[in-house]
Amino acid sequence: MTDFRERIAAAYDTEAFRREGRQLVDTLADYLRQAERGEGLPVLPWAAPAVNVDRFAASFPEEPTGDFAELMASVLSGSNHLHHPRYVGHQVTAPVPLAALCDAVSSLLNNGMAVYEMGPVSTAMERNVLRWMAARLGMPESTDGVLTSGGSLGNLTALLAARQARAGYDAWNDGAHAGPPLAVLVPTTAHYCVSRATRVMGWGSGGVVPVPVDSRFRLRPEALGPALESATRAGRKVIAVVASAGSTATGAFDPLEPVADFCERHGLWFHVDAAHGAAAVLSSEYRHQTRGIDRADSVVWDAHKGLLMPALVTAVLFRDGARSFESFAQEASYLFGNTERPWSDVGLRTMECTKEMMALKLYTCLRVLGTRLFADAVTESYTLARRFAERLSAAPDFDVPVSPDCNIVCFRHTPAHVPPEEWDALQARLRERLVTRGDFYLVQTKLPTGVYLRVTLINPLTTDADLDALMEALRTAARR
Amino acid sequence: MTDFRERIAAAYDTEAFRREGRQLVDTLADYLRQAERGEGLPVLPWAAPAVNVDRFAASFPEEPTGDFAELMASVLSGSNHLHHPRYVGHQVTAPVPLAALCDAVSSLLNNGMAVYEMGPVSTAMERNVLRWMAARLGMPESTDGVLTSGGSLGNLTALLAARQARAGYDAWNDGAHAGPPLAVLVPTTAHYCVSRATRVMGWGSGGVVPVPVDSRFRLRPEALGPALESATRAGRKVIAVVASAGSTATGAFDPLEPVADFCERHGLWFHVDAAHGAAAVLSSEYRHQTRGIDRADSVVWDAHKGLLMPALVTAVLFRDGARSFESFAQEASYLFGNTERPWSDVGLRTMECTKEMMALKLYTCLRVLGTRLFADAVTESYTLARRFAERLSAAPDFDVPVSPDCNIVCFRHTPAHVPPEEWDALQARLRERLVTRGDFYLVQTKLPTGVYLRVTLINPLTTDADLDALMEALRTAARR
Numbered sequence: 001m002t003d004f005r006e007r008i009a010a011a012y013d014t015e016a017f018r019r020e021g022r023q024l025v026d027t028l029a030d031y032l033r034q035a036e037r038g039e040g041l042p043v044l045p046w047a048a049p050a051v052n053v054d055r056f057a058a059s060f061p062e063e064p065t066g067d068f069a070e071l072m073a074s075v076l077s078g079s080n081h082l083h084h085p086r087y088v089g090h091q092v093t094a095p096v097p098l099a100a101l102c103d104a105v106s107s108l109l110n111n112g113m114a115v116y117e118m119g120p121v122s123t124a125m126e127r128n129v130l131r132w133m134a135a136r137l138g139m140p141e142s143t144d145g146v147l148t149s150g151g152s153l154g155n156l157t158a159l160l161a162a163r164q165a166r167a168g169y170d171a172w173n174d175g176a177h178a179g180p181p182l183a184v185l186v187p188t189t190a191h192y193c194v195s196r197a198t199r200v201m202g203w204g205s206g207g208v209v210p211v212p213v214d215s216r217f218r219l220r221p222e223a224l225g226p227a228l229e230s231a232t233r234a235g236r237k238v239i240a241v242v243a244s245a246g247s248t249a250t251g252a253f254d255p256l257e258p259v260a261d262f263c264e265r266h267g268l269w270f271h272v273d274a275a276h277g278a279a280a281v282l283s284s285e286y287r288h289q290t291r292g293i294d295r296a297d298s299v300v301w302d303a304h305k306g307l308l309m310p311a312l313v314t315a316v317l318f319r320d321g322a323r324s325f326e327s328f329a330q331e332a333s334y335l336f337g338n339t340e341r342p343w344s345d346v347g348l349r350t351m352e353c354t355k356e357m358m359a360l361k362l363y364t365c366l367r368v369l370g371t372r373l374f375a376d377a378v379t380e381s382y383t384l385a386r387r388f389a390e391r392l393s394a395a396p397d398f399d400v401p402v403s404p405d406c407n408i409v410c411f412r413h414t415p416a417h418v419p420p421e422e423w424d425a426l427q428a429r430l431r432e433r434l435v436t437r438g439d440f441y442l443v444q445t446k447l448p449t450g451v452y453l454r455v456t457l458i459n460p461l462t463t464d465a466d467l468d469a470l471m472e473a474l475r476t477a478a479r480r
Numbered sequence: 481m482t483d484f485r486e487r488i489a490a491a492y493d494t495e496a497f498r499r500e501g502r503q504l505v506d507t508l509a510d511y512l513r514q515a516e517r518g519e520g521l522p523v524l525p526w527a528a529p530a531v532n533v534d535r536f537a538a539s540f541p542e543e544p545t546g547d548f549a550e551l552m553a554s555v556l557s558g559s560n561h562l563h564h565p566r567y568v569g570h571q572v573t574a575p576v577p578l579a580a581l582c583d584a585v586s587s588l589l590n591n592g593m594a595v596y597e598m599g600p601v602s603t604a605m606e607r608n609v610l611r612w613m614a615a616r617l618g619m620p621e622s623t624d625g626v627l628t629s630g631g632s633l634g635n636l637t638a639l640l641a642a643r644q645a646r647a648g649y650d651a652w653n654d655g656a657h658a659g660p661p662l663a664v665l666v667p668t669t670a671h672y673c674v675s676r677a678t679r680v681m682g683w684g685s686g687g688v689v690p691v692p693v694d695s696r697f698r699l700r701p702e703a704l705g706p707a708l709e710s711a712t713r714a715g716r717k718v719i720a721v722v723a724s725a726g727s728t729a730t731g732a733f734d735p736l737e738p739v740a741d742f743c744e745r746h747g748l749w750f751h752v753d754a755a756h757g758a759a760a761v762l763s764s765e766y767r768h769q770t771r772g773i774d775r776a777d778s779v780v781w782d783a784h785k786g787l788l789m790p791a792l793v794t795a796v797l798f799r800d801g802a803r804s805f806e807s808f809a810q811e812a813s814y815l816f817g818n819t820e821r822p823w824s825d826v827g828l829r830t831m832e833c834t835k836e837m838m839a840l841k842l843y844t845c846l847r848v849l850g851t852r853l854f855a856d857a858v859t860e861s862y863t864l865a866r867r868f869a870e871r872l873s874a875a876p877d878f879d880v881p882v883s884p885d886c887n888i889v890c891f892r893h894t895p896a897h898v899p900p901e902e903w904d905a906l907q908a909r910l911r912e913r914l915v916t917r918g919d920f921y922l923v924q925t926k927l928p929t930g931v932y933l934r935v936t937l938i939n940p941l942t943t944d945a946d947l948d949a950l951m952e953a954l955r956t957a958a959r960r
Contacts, residue, residue: 004856004857004860007852008857011849011853012512012516012563012940014509014510014512014513014577015509017512017578018509020578020581021505021508021509021581022502022506024584024585025498025501026498028501028585028588029494029497029501030494032492032497032588036492044597044600045600046597046600047600049600049603049604049822049823049824053604053607053608055604056604057608058608058611058612059847060846060847061847061850062850063850063852064848064850064853065848065850067847067848068578068848071848072585072844074601075585075589075601076589079589079591080589080600081589082590083492089597089598090595090598092590092592092834093590094590095587095588095590096491097492097588098491098497098548100584100588101497101501101504103583103584103587104508104580104581104583105504105555105556105580106790107579107580107582107583107584107790107841108508108575108790109555109559109560109561109562110562110572110573110574111559111560111572112570114570115570116529117524117526117560117921118572119560120524120525120527120529120532120558120559121532121555121558123532124532125536127533128536128538131538149629149832150831150832150833150834150835151833151834152832152833153629153832156831160680171682171684173679174684174685175661175679175683175684176655176657176661176683177656177657178684181655181656181657191833192833193833196831199653199655200636200681200808201682202655202656202681202683203655203656203682204655204657204658205653205654205655206655304590310586310587310588311590311836312832312835328676328680342529344529351632351636351676352632353630353671353672354572354630354792355630355791355792356791360555361587363536363538364551364552364555367539367540367541367547367551368545368546368547369544370540370543370544370545371540371542372487373488373491373544376484376487435597441597460488461488461492
């Protein structure tokens, strides 16, 4: 097989694709059944990085090997099994399986967007999905935005627009030296990507002015004024407040109404990083936690956190849709033909030039599976977290530092036989033991009062019984 | 079906997934056969944005509809068909179909990386794929890097590291005001994302110092010195030179050796945006065009341009691997447990926190399909472009402004019956006619001498006969 045409014909052979595709679907369905039941499968098949680097070595042959099925089997068995009911780790979903099929369609079609012609269907779907999200948030008709590759990039995209709107000069063209150093007021509990975004923009460590939080880890609105004053005294021009809904470590929802009032009073941009918690608006029971989000100038919402989607699909929404064109402002004659700003050439408004057909999976799942599933998933996971926190609080040997606002619960095991000064080390040891054994996948975090275990109940297959088993597993491990 | 558990059981039902998956694979295989043959299928089924916005309306029901197959049929028929042999448009691949299957695996597993535990297999594969790429580029053992979401983000990631290395102060922590405004020397033909990256970082329009190009649209090395001097005189601190391999509009490869010499002489960071052209290193026939790329401090390489992958999978490589940790520098106790910098927690080094299992498709395709396919695809597409340019040049009614360096060809139709002052308008009209009829998908660009048609021969199914047909179609359309 030395001829190029033959090589191409083989690699693009549709019958081989059909054969391999069918076999893969069977393999994935079998895998999924095992993962969902959680039987005979460690949550994480722990192995040191060096082991996997060897196992998946870069030994690429010149000629085809045809060992696709074999390789996929290794990939499946070696990965972290997010559909396992005892996966309760980071804020990454156990995706609804239909979404994975949509991603196969997206990847085969590879309609890269940037300009409308390169993705007519996904461009239209993106617009409609964003409108639906904006309406759920209670944002006005004027709202517009984009989908982008993750919450970190989403927050940067929003803050770039905030910079352009409120710097007091043309930040895009004139640069940072055209005015005083800028800053945003940010609760100390915000995701690291907010500080990262300001440093990317050249604002340095002073670009984030920390706003203290209360005992529930929520931004203290009365601290905004002093923070603004001290930043101003230090020579910073404050342009925005960033609030979280919810925060990463504990899932706390900042009080958005008073922040909106403050921003209005001081002419500041109001940005809400609702990557994790925006989906609460779908739940009649929990949407009250996001009260005031409809007043934000910009909102970030990760569908791969609250909406059962695989990564990455992040919405950045601007209440004044025209602001969406101010994050970036470019000309590229080979790409964007005219000097107008058509909404349909979304590459004008995203960091990405070529992009995935991000909206496809979200649009399709909302339409085929119905919205109730997503609303209920929020309600149930938040309620599950509350029940778990109650059981933990009721137990004499567990400590819950704060009752959960959403589906994130921080807690620690405090058995009587371990002195308090060893509790921090104990949590780390317990986590490592459970994770490396593959019994559970959970994480840990550091709060002002010490090291805590942390679970995100984002997998809808996780039940009360799994969480009871987690408590028992921790007790058992602590006794060793 | 009012109960949540029932809803979840239905949405996560593995047998439904198996059924829908098999059916989808059949649909995709049938689609692919039609697209690859290009029979009875317009390349782009042109419809105005408003038409598709209506067609894919945001009418999401509460309850499941089950019309997945039907919806996917509309998606397939309404999209741009990149596997059609007469798709010769933007630099987006007709992906090798196996890669689409890999993306289904990636999306189902949803191992979001950031920390090793959240993606043990994809983290290992990423490391190995990057090592393989670095070795192909001729970069040293010390090279390390990351995969990220596209070339624009990749170039920003590289330039952030350049800023930290060469600003002369701690740009990350002290911010732009700690020193004079920064700048990079950039050929006038570079992709817009380079200028975008500098504006994101707060350098304004002066952050890019344009370097003139020669008649082949390649950076003129002798212009670097004057550009550096004039920027310095204007109060800018120049930290880097960005070269293209190849540029977007014409695919020109800048002469990298003299740029490397210049950077060495002046202590500047040498970055190569080889998003499109890095794959040339795989071709024994064309790798000479990238001579000097092994001397770069950082290189960006899009696997979704030169390696038949679906978007997005971009490599950012640093010859001094430690620099990879300087693009961003963060602490987040809930995520990155320790204060060391383990290579295996790649979220420390990417804009993305959660990321897709990007390496999976590239690793799998290199291993299963063999490297020769990818090497040959480069050679053949570049050679196809040369043959096309020769036929165009030989024809009295076509004009080729520059012979192609890679698989991008710019040209225009100049029939005797149309006066030269109408040629610009003619190209735009011809393109619109061919594209809206669905006969071909090609694009246009503006060069100093006027408007040109532009093709990227990135689909390995495109043949000489298709390009001959394009010439004929243009002649026919021009006669109307």
